[in-house]
Amino acid sequence: MGTDASGQPFTLPDFYVPYPARLNPYLETARAHTSAWAHDMGMLDPALGVWDQRQLDAMDYGLMCAYTHPDASAAELDLITDWYVWVFFFDDHFLEVFKRSGDIAGAKEYLDRLPAFMPVTAAEDTPEPVNPVERGLADLWSRTVPDMSMDWRVRFAESTKNLLDESLWELSNINAGRVANPLEYIEMRRRVGGAPWSANLVEHAAGAEIPARIAGTRPMHVLRDTFSDAVHLRNDLFSYQREVEEEGELSNGVLVFERFLGYDTQRAADAVNDLLTSRLHQFENTALTELPPLFEEHGLDPQERLAVLAYVKGLQDWQSGGHEWHMRSSRYMNGGSGERAGSALGGPRGLGTASAQVGLIAGLLGPGGVRSHAHVRYQHVGPLPLPEFSMPHAVRLSPHLDAARRESLEWSGLMGFYDPLPELAGAPLWTARKNEGYDFALCSAGIDPDAAAHELTLSAQWLTWGTYGDDYFPAVFGPTGDMAGAKALNERLSAFMPIDLSPQTRGATPAPANPAERALGDLWVRTATPMTVDGRRLFRSAVESMTESWLWELANHIQNRIPDPVDYLEMRRRTFGSDLTKALARLAHGRHVPPEIYGTRTILGLENASSDYACLVNDVFSYQKEVEFGGELHNCVLVLQSFFNCDAERAAGIVADLTASRMRQFEHLAAVELPVLFDDFDLDAEARRALTAYVEELRDWMAAILLWHQRTRRYVESELEPPPAFGRPFGGPTGLGTAVARITSLLGARDGVHGGARGAVHDGVHGRGRSGVHGGAR
Numbered sequence: 001m002g003t004d005a006s007g008q009p010f011t012l013p014d015f016y017v018p019y020p021a022r023l024n025p026y027l028e029t030a031r032a033h034t035s036a037w038a039h040d041m042g043m044l045d046p047a048l049g050v051w052d053q054r055q056l057d058a059m060d061y062g063l064m065c066a067y068t069h070p071d072a073s074a075a076e077l078d079l080i081t082d083w084y085v086w087v088f089f090f091d092d093h094f095l096e097v098f099k100r101s102g103d104i105a106g107a108k109e110y111l112d113r114l115p116a117f118m119p120v121t122a123a124e125d126t127p128e129p130v131n132p133v134e135r136g137l138a139d140l141w142s143r144t145v146p147d148m149s150m151d152w153r154v155r156f157a158e159s160t161k162n163l164l165d166e167s168l169w170e171l172s173n174i175n176a177g178r179v180a181n182p183l184e185y186i187e188m189r190r191r192v193g194g195a196p197w198s199a200n201l202v203e204h205a206a207g208a209e210i211p212a213r214i215a216g217t218r219p220m221h222v223l224r225d226t227f228s229d230a231v232h233l234r235n236d237l238f239s240y241q242r243e244v245e246e247e248g249e250l251s252n253g254v255l256v257f258e259r260f261l262g263y264d265t266q267r268a269a270d271a272v273n274d275l276l277t278s279r280l281h282q283f284e285n286t287a288l289t290e291l292p293p294l295f296e297e298h299g300l301d302p303q304e305r306l307a308v309l310a311y312v313k314g315l316q317d318w319q320s321g322g323h324e325w326h327m328r329s330s331r332y333m334n335g336g337s338g339e340r341a342g343s344a345l346g347g348p349r350g351l352g353t354a355s356a357q358v359g360l361i362a363g364l365l366g367p368g369g370v371r372s373h374a375h376v377r378y379q380h381v382g383p384l385p386l387p388e389f390s391m392p393h394a395v396r397l398s399p400h401l402d403a404a405r406r407e408s409l410e411w412s413g414l415m416g417f418y419d420p421l422p423e424l425a426g427a428p429l430w431t432a433r434k435n436e437g438y439d440f441a442l443c444s445a446g447i448d449p450d451a452a453a454h455e456l457t458l459s460a461q462w463l464t465w466g467t468y469g470d471d472y473f474p475a476v477f478g479p480t481g482d483m484a485g486a487k488a489l490n491e492r493l494s495a496f497m498p499i500d501l502s503p504q505t506r507g508a509t510p511a512p513a514n515p516a517e518r519a520l521g522d523l524w525v526r527t528a529t530p531m532t533v534d535g536r537r538l539f540r541s542a543v544e545s546m547t548e549s550w551l552w553e554l555a556n557h558i559q560n561r562i563p564d565p566v567d568y569l570e571m572r573r574r575t576f577g578s579d580l581t582k583a584l585a586r587l588a589h590g591r592h593v594p595p596e597i598y599g600t601r602t603i604l605g606l607e608n609a610s611s612d613y614a615c616l617v618n619d620v621f622s623y624q625k626e627v628e629f630g631g632e633l634h635n636c637v638l639v640l641q642s643f644f645n646c647d648a649e650r651a652a653g654i655v656a657d658l659t660a661s662r663m664r665q666f667e668h669l670a671a672v673e674l675p676v677l678f679d680d681f682d683l684d685a686e687a688r689r690a691l692t693a694y695v696e697e698l699r700d701w702m703a704a705i706l707l708w709h710q711r712t713r714r715y716v717e718s719e720l721e722p723p724p725a726f727g728r729p730f731g732g733p734t735g736l737g738t739a740v741a742r743i744t745s746l747l748g749a750r751d752g753v754h755g756g757a758r759g760a761v762h763d764g765v766h767g768r769g770r771s772g773v774h775g776g777a778r
Helices: 027-041 053-059 061-068 074-099 104-117 132-147 150-165 167-176 182-193 195-206 218-246 253-261 265-289 291-297 302-328 354-365 401-415 432-438 440-447 453-477 483-495 503-508 515-528 533-559 565-575 578-589 595-599 601-621 623-629 636-644 648-680 685-711
Strands: none
Touching (some): 027 061, 061 074, 104 132, 150 195, 182 601, 218 253, 218 565, 432 453, 440 453, 483 515, 515 533, 533 565, 601 623, 648 685
């Protein structure tokens, strides 16, 4: 590992800190108050062996909160500082009592009690606290929630619970000697790292609660997640020496990059800082380009808009203040930084700011900055060498494959997929020959080899529709960057998925104006009619998640912006139809599985790992088609080329390694963590069979996706054509969609398969058999 001249394992990089840190004038008041409060809660009890007064004073959480909340009142700063003292004490107490001993059973019992001290309503009783963590949480909760809405209380309780519970994930990885892969790490660090929890406290401190009707939108999620990732990655850099070298911690981004990329510690630290920089640019881009239309679309009044902007400012203050505190706190490695000359641009002065000035220029020129907008599209790249993709599962094909091929091709013609289109200057988007070469029925046949003939045909038709829509959207709106037209089409698509499908209302949908609308209307009626009303809502929301992601892609093309790696991978699941996978899975298994199971780390991990595997496989196969022939910006190979500033082969190698690591993670979750989940939730035999069957379906799905890519002619160079003469489209998604590619295995039962675990969903989708539905293929 080695150390530098200062005794540190690496030299701290030049940080991108675009906003100057400011100090709250009530610092000394907060210091005095929180010291007394920690003593009253019992956190300085020598018998615990966690903290003493000297250690608490040296860590200086009053200074941290004075920097991160510079505009808070004296009383608010006291409250916020107490919260951070509590959360850091919890972390150190958990380390001393459970991490060092590896006591998972004791840790679970300890954590299970804590939610009882966070009652959302005043009517709920709380137990008597028995330790400083419980005592502090009970006191803080009673001082914090009275002024906040029920919506905020629920969100804050959830983020606090995630922060506490995911300590078990760190502990289980330590016991297993396991270092997470980068995708898993980013996801889980948000839950265990506490920054989403900090974002909730920013709302409280700023007196700027997010309106409930936009709290769940993409822009607000991205602002929270980019803030969280940047906070965590910065902390990983400063805490590496303490956590990895002294405590044996495995949940650190620098260590993750060392292990996954084979980097030495300095190079890994620089890569983590690059990702931190990219996430900050994503935060800025979202605030500047996505908030204004969000305000208009949801009709926010002036006060609500000011509240959101105050929240954004609060998150920016936290980033800059948190950096400055890390430079000063005894808790972290912070020697040897700030020694290089400052920038001619001016800016903040004092300890920790010299490197921030240098980092400002480096950050503007680094990942997510100028170079992310400088890509020249439609360059000749040629096909990529294909790696040996990890696939431990065999594929079986349905005996109804030939019939599904024939019938889905005939249906495509009836829907108008081969017709000349006025919006494309009279050219057709597809030809029958192209569609035949795409062979979507092959994918359906591998995903659900036991489907009935009509189910398999419906499955292939859904996959055909999803891919046609993926191709239609950028071809029509890309050349002119017509975002208004794209949003109008996206809204119209929802009209072809009515919730009320009673005979007297079936004619209420508008007349289809193009093949995409016509086909969606036809598929919706045939697929959604057997569903319950709640099932239809869930299903439509999942389809809308995929179609709305096309707007995100178009927005990036208008900016000529290669997306940030994390934002790309998370949105790729939506463009791939992953939300459909989850929605349909829950419809199929919801009668046998408690709904909260689907929100657990284990199930989300299985779904995300399998989805990422398929998405990344597609990006390698489709690279030439998308980048050279489609002018596409949304391909992980290209995204990593931009991020690492490397050639395509190096980026493709990283993508291949990611697919292998996601497969390993999937198998680890299935073999090790799923049985623990069964016991933790005391699931009955039927629920266990349903979830076990679901894991097998995900395996079928991944294997079928890989086989389809190996056999389809969609990505063969001789089949690719340059953009049409009427204008080069911006490009668009061209990858095989997840959920929609999985509906056949998620829409009901297959008699005699997996011991009946996929039994009929009488109140859900189909009372008999599964009807296949697929999403888009890139």
